[in-house]
Amino acid sequence: MEAIPAPPDxxxxxxxxxxxxxxxxxxxxxxxxxxxxxxxxxxxxxxLLSLAVGSRTIPPDRVLDALLHGGDDTTAGVVRSLRxxxxxxxxxxxxALAMAGVVMQGVTxxxxxxxxxxxxSQGASLGVVLAIAAAGVHTLAGQVWFAFAGAAVAxxxxxxxxxxxxxxxxxxxxxxxxxxINALLVSVISGVLTTRASALEEFxxxxxxxxxxxxxxxxxxxxxxxxxxxxxxxxxxxxxxxLALGEDVARGLGRNVAAVRIAAGTGAxxxxxxxxAAAGPIAFVGLAVPHIARALVGGDHRRLxxxxxxxxxxxxxxxxxxxxxxxxxxxxxxxxxxALIGLPFLVGLARRRKVAA
Amino acid sequence: xxAPSPGRTGTTGxxxxxxxxxxxxxxxxxxxxxxxLRTRSGRASFLLHRRSAAVALCLAAALAAACLAYLCVGxxxxxxxxxxxxxxxxxxxxxxxxxxxxxxxxxxxxLVGAAFGIAGALIQTVARNPLxxxxxxxxSQGAGALTVGxxxxxxxxxxxxxxxxxxxGLLAAALVYVFAWRGGLHAGRFVLIGxxxxxxxxxxxxxxxTKGDYLVAQQAKVWMTGSLNGAGWDAAAPVAWTLLVLxxxxxxxxxxxxxxxxxxxxxxxxxxxxxxxxAGLVLLGVVLASVATGAAGPVDFVALLAPQIARRTTRTDRIPLVCSxxxxxxxxxxxxxxxxxxxxxxxxxxxxxxxxxxAPYLIRLIIRGRTGGKSA
Numbered sequence: 001m002e003a004i005p006a007p008p009d010x011x012x013x014x015x016x017x018x019x020x021x022x023x024x025x026x027x028x029x030x031x032x033x034x035x036x037x038x039x040x041x042x043x044x045x046x047x048l049l050s051l052a053v054g055s056r057t058i059p060p061d062r063v064l065d066a067l068l069h070g071g072d073d074t075t076a077g078v079v080r081s082l083r084x085x086x087x088x089x090x091x092x093x094x095x096a097l098a099m100a101g102v103v104m105q106g107v108t109x110x111x112x113x114x115x116x117x118x119x120x121s122q123g124a125s126l127g128v129v130l131a132i133a134a135a136g137v138h139t140l141a142g143q144v145w146f147a148f149a150g151a152a153v154a155x156x157x158x159x160x161x162x163x164x165x166x167x168x169x170x171x172x173x174x175x176x177x178x179x180x181i182n183a184l185l186v187s188v189i190s191g192v193l194t195t196r197a198s199a200l201e202e203f204x205x206x207x208x209x210x211x212x213x214x215x216x217x218x219x220x221x222x223x224x225x226x227x228x229x230x231x232x233x234x235x236x237x238x239x240x241x242x243l244a245l246g247e248d249v250a251r252g253l254g255r256n257v258a259a260v261r262i263a264a265g266t267g268a269x270x271x272x273x274x275x276x277a278a279a280g281p282i283a284f285v286g287l288a289v290p291h292i293a294r295a296l297v298g299g300d301h302r303r304l305x306x307x308x309x310x311x312x313x314x315x316x317x318x319x320x321x322x323x324x325x326x327x328x329x330x331x332x333x334x335x336x337x338x339a340l341i342g343l344p345f346l347v348g349l350a351r352r353r354k355v356a357a
Numbered sequence: 358x359x360a361p362s363p364g365r366t367g368t369t370g371x372x373x374x375x376x377x378x379x380x381x382x383x384x385x386x387x388x389x390x391x392x393x394l395r396t397r398s399g400r401a402s403f404l405l406h407r408r409s410a411a412v413a414l415c416l417a418a419a420l421a422a423a424c425l426a427y428l429c430v431g432x433x434x435x436x437x438x439x440x441x442x443x444x445x446x447x448x449x450x451x452x453x454x455x456x457x458x459x460x461x462x463x464x465x466x467x468l469v470g471a472a473f474g475i476a477g478a479l480i481q482t483v484a485r486n487p488l489x490x491x492x493x494x495x496x497s498q499g500a501g502a503l504t505v506g507x508x509x510x511x512x513x514x515x516x517x518x519x520x521x522x523x524x525x526g527l528l529a530a531a532l533v534y535v536f537a538w539r540g541g542l543h544a545g546r547f548v549l550i551g552x553x554x555x556x557x558x559x560x561x562x563x564x565x566x567t568k569g570d571y572l573v574a575q576q577a578k579v580w581m582t583g584s585l586n587g588a589g590w591d592a593a594a595p596v597a598w599t600l601l602v603l604x605x606x607x608x609x610x611x612x613x614x615x616x617x618x619x620x621x622x623x624x625x626x627x628x629x630x631x632x633x634x635x636a637g638l639v640l641l642g643v644v645l646a647s648v649a650t651g652a653a654g655p656v657d658f659v660a661l662l663a664p665q666i667a668r669r670t671t672r673t674d675r676i677p678l679v680c681s682x683x684x685x686x687x688x689x690x691x692x693x694x695x696x697x698x699x700x701x702x703x704x705x706x707x708x709x710x711x712x713x714x715x716a717p718y719l720i721r722l723i724i725r726g727r728t729g730g731k732s733a
Contacts, residue, residue, distance in 0.1 A: 112549065116556065165724045172545040173723055175552050179493060180719040183657055187712030190582040195703045200578070208563040283556055332564060339560035346553035347536045350546050 032303065035296040039310040046317040050087040051079055053321050085216040089278055090320055090334070091313040092219070092226050093211070094285060096275040098312025101286025102293070102304050103233045103268040106240040107261055108159065111349055112171045114287035115151075115272040119181035121281035123154025124273045125207065126185045133192050133199035140277055141221045147273035154181055155269055209282035209335020211320050218278050225274040230309075232267030236260050237301035244299060282335045284342020285315055291345065315341070409671040409680060416683035420467075423690045427463045428455050430694060432701075465588040465652055466689040466707070468596040470659055472649035474685020475607065477660030478667070478676040479642035482614050483635045486544045487722060490661035491526070491646035494551030497655035498558035499529020500647040505565045505577045513576075519595035519651040526647025529554060530639070583656035583708025585693050592652045599648045603641060607678060610638055614675050656708045658715020659685050665718075688714075 051063045058066075058075055066076035067084070097115060104113035104120075115121045127150025131137040137146065161177040162169040193200045239260030242250035250257050275282070293307040316334060319341060323332035392405045428440045435451045442449040443456045477490045491497050503525025504518055512518065533554050537547040562581065566574045579586060613634045616624065624631040646660060663685035664676045671677050689707060692714070696705040 117552070161720050161723055170545075172548055175549055176488060176493075176723050177720065179552050179555070180716045180723065183492075183712050183719070184716035187582070187657065187709040187716070190578075191705055191709045194579065194582075194705060194709075195700055197575075200575070208560065208567060283560055330568065333567060336560045336564040339557045343553050343557040347550055350549040350553065351536070351539055 028298075032297050036307065036310070039296075039307060039314070042314045043310050046314045046321075047087055047091070049321050050090060050317045051083045054078075054083065054324050081216065085214060085219055086211045086320070087317065088219045089214050089222070090211045090317045092222050093275045093279040093282065094289075094313035094316030095309040096226055096229065096271040096312075097282060097285040097316070098289035098293075098308040099230065099233055099305055100268040100271040100275065102290040102301065102308045103236075103240065103264045103271075104286065105290050106243060106301060107264050107268070108169055108174060109244065110169060110171050110174055111291070112175055112287065112346065114284060115268075115275075116281060116283040117175055117287065117346075118155065118158050118178040119185060120151045120155045120158070120269065120272050121276050121283075122182045122185040122189075123150035123152075124148070124276035125281050126150045126154075126189055127273075128206070128277055129189050129192055129199065129203060132202055133196040138202075139221070140215075140218045144221070144225060144274055144277040147277040148270060151269045151273040151276070152266075154185065155265060155272075157181055159265075206280045208333045209280035209338070210331075210333035211279055211316075212331055212333065214278065222274055222278050225270060229267050229270035229274065232263055232270065234302075234305055236263045236267070237305055240264060240301040241299075244301075280333075280335055282316065283339035284345065285312055285338050287349075288342045288345040289315055291349070406671065406673055406677070409673060409677050412667075412671045413677075413680050413683060416680060416687060420683055420687045420690065423687055423694070424463060424467070427466075427690055427694050428459050431459060431697060461589045461593060462585050462587075462693070463690060464590070464593045465596070466585050466693045467686045468593055468600065469585075469649040469653045469656060470663070470686035470689030471682040472596055472600060472645040472685070473656060473659040473689075474663035474667070474681040474683070475678055476642040476646035476649070477662075477685070478664035478678050478681035479610060479614075479638045479645075480660070481664050482617055482676050483638050483642075484544060484547065486548075487661065487665050488548055488719075489544065489551075490658075491530075491643065492655055492657050492660060493555065494548065495529045495533050495554035495558055496526045496643055496646050497650050497657075497660075498555045498562070499532075500526035500650035501581055501655050502558045502561040502565070503528070504651055505562045505581060508577050508580075509565045509568050509573055514591075516591065516595075519599075519648050522651030523644055523647040526643050526650060527640075529558060530643045534639075579706055580654040582706035583654040583711070584704075584706035585653055585689075586704050586706065588653060596648055596652045599645065603645065606637075606641055610641055611678050613638060614678075618675060654706070654708060656689060657712040658719070659688055659711055662711075662715050662718060663688055 048060055048063065051067075052058050052060055056075075056078065058079060062075055063079055066079040070076060070080070100115050100120075101113070104115065104118065105111060107113075124147040127146035127148070128143045130150075131143040131146035135142075135146070137143050158174065158177045158181050159169065161180070162174040165173070193203060239250070239255050242253045242255045243257065243260055245253075247257055250260070272286075289308050289312045290304065293304050293311055297303040297307045316338065319337035320334040323334055323337045326332050326337075390407055392407055394405055395401060425437055425440060428444075429435050429437055431454065433454060435455055439449050439451045440455055443452050443460075449455075473491075480489055480491060480494075481487055483489075500522035504522040507518060507521045512521065533547070533551045534542075536554075537543075537550045539546070566577055566581075616629050616631065616634050617638065619627070619629065619631065621631060649656070664681040667680035667684045668676045671680050688711065692710040693707040696707045696710050699705060699710075
């Protein structure tokens with residue numbers, strides 16, 4: 001046996017320090033854990049606010065009491081039958097839209113991707129309108145399939161349009177393709193609604209994106225789709241990381257780029273579809289939340305997706321609560337509030353030199 | 358005596374020959390295809406693009422034919438002779454149908470289409486980009502949001518709504534401009550922020566719709582998609598007045614359009630205040646788009662389509678205002694004719710049809726890559 005030359009003595013050698021210095025890891029880890037804990041706390045606070053605040057403010061201890069022990073008085077009734085389903089729908093929709101936004105930004109490698117801007121929400125809306133007006137489907141479990149179909153067609157169309165021509169799918173081209181598809185879909189929707197006046201009343205409140213007045217049964221019908229979408233997007237999280245390095249690098253890393261895109265696209269479509277079918281097209285949650293999450297935990301999709309799933313509901317529930325208290329007698333739908341809160345985000349993003357170029 | 362170079366607006370001083378030496382030498386003193394019209398003293402002169410004039414005449418003829426068809430066709434067919442009788446004020450059995458129902462509605466469509474066409478031409482000239490039309494950068498949505506808001510608060514008279522919508526459009530344009538400004542205006546950034554404002558303002562409009570009672574909402578909803586349904590003389594008057602009042606500034610605009618094509622260095626050398634000229638043109642465009650929105654709602658894509666069609670048929674380097682106005686009017690009148698007949702007895706809002714035509718055109722523009730950049 002030959003003597004293998006001993007590794008150089010680490011103490012005296014001029015070699016750079018070993019690759020895994022212990023310092024950055026734990027600090028980054030601690031930071032991530034800290035932010036995750038903060039996000040969980042924020043989520044709990046948002047849930048509590050959503051349960052407690054409204055036309056009748058209920059103190060937190062009464063809320064907890066009503067949730068844990070029930071009770072027959074009106075306060076418990078309000079919490080359990082009105083605010084609890086609303087909060088749950090907000091939780092699920094917020095998580096679904098935020099994750100859909102993360103995935104769309106990852107797949108298109110484009111910071112302004114969002115289900116609303118890209119016209120995917122509007123596609124889902126058209127699906128639901130057709131389900132109501134043409135097929136007479138009035139349950140979420142039935143409408144959701146129409147929403148998926150509409151969202152899928154719209155997302156494929158927008159991406160296909162934007163990626164053709166010079167320069168590929170640049171932010172401006174994606175936004176414009178989304179605007180064009182949006183306009184087309186809106187005109188079809190209004191065409192359907194003018195010819196079917198009966199559908200307008202059912203559609204009018206849903207159309208803006210609102211958590212109010214939703215059936216409790218929706219929560220039960222929503223979760224299988226939400227779960228399926230989440231599983232799909234989480235399973236391609238590493239593929240999205242690879243894609244972030246560029247198509248060629250992703251291929252070099254042994255990723256099947258097409259498969260990642262299809263799985264991620266399907267996941268985002270399912271998540272958008274179920275979110276829109278449950279609460280209507282809610283603007284900008286899918287745009288703003290991924291950027292906040294990325295600022296907190298970095299670009300790794302395995303961390304980004306859970307963080308977005310935590311923060312999406314916070315944004316949506318807080319928008320809903322603010323919308324409830326801003327007018328004393330009537331409510332501002334959550335979709336309007338998120339549009340107003342999200343606009344500064346888009347403006348800020350657009351003003352960054354990188355995006356506009 | 359040679360013609361002044363097309364780059365000059367003739368603002369100050371005598372019609373000197375200085376421009377020949379400062380202008381670029383490659384350009385002929387009188388562009389081919391133009392005829393020079395001027396007074397004998399030479400104080401006022403005008404370059405007439407012969408092809409544009411011919412196209413304008415054809416468009417006017419087509420528009421007249423479309424208008425006649427519009428007045429004839431409907432629930433009941435009215436013979437063209439009878440329509441002419443009504444128009445000339447002769448007694449006719451069809452006076453009610455043609456004179457009371459169809460004529461005002463057609464007039465609104467005509468005026469609104471013209472206003473949108475001119476607005477699009479002006480804004481696209483300044484942005485040097487066909488995508489910067491008022492309905493994409495949030496002007497129409499701003500006008501719409503404020504108008505629907507006023508409607509839900511009980512303002513339904515056509516005497517007040519145009520002012521409200523003009524204010525809304527100007528406000529939206531100002532906001533987009535302010536937020537897109539960052540040491541200059543970049544076309545891509547401007548469009549992105551405009552789209553963002555359009556989304557947010559549409560949400561505000563929806564908010565007002567849910568606040569109002571069902572009847573107001575129904576009315577506002579139809580209005581919002583751009584409808585001429587039930588439009589009467591009271592809706593036509595504000596647009597007509599605006600066009601009339603703005604006629605003089607528009608003549609200035611037609612000349613100023615040439616200046617905007619100059620680069621900054623040339624403009625400074627010629628003593629043109631380029632930014633002021635641009636601001637003036639945009640202001641005119643926004644006012645026209647907003648007033649038209651107030652009369653008929655945001656009729657989508659007319660402001661985008663009309664100038665481009667006009668530019669292509671006249672084959673000019675700039676966007677012709679008169680032909681844009683005529684094209685816009687023609688589009689709206691034809692679209693509304695179809696909207697009335699297509700799904701009888703339901704009357705589709707005209708905006709549905711213009712969007713169905715305009716969106717594919719926009720998609721084609723995007724695919725051909727005429728989107729970003731400083732100039733397109």
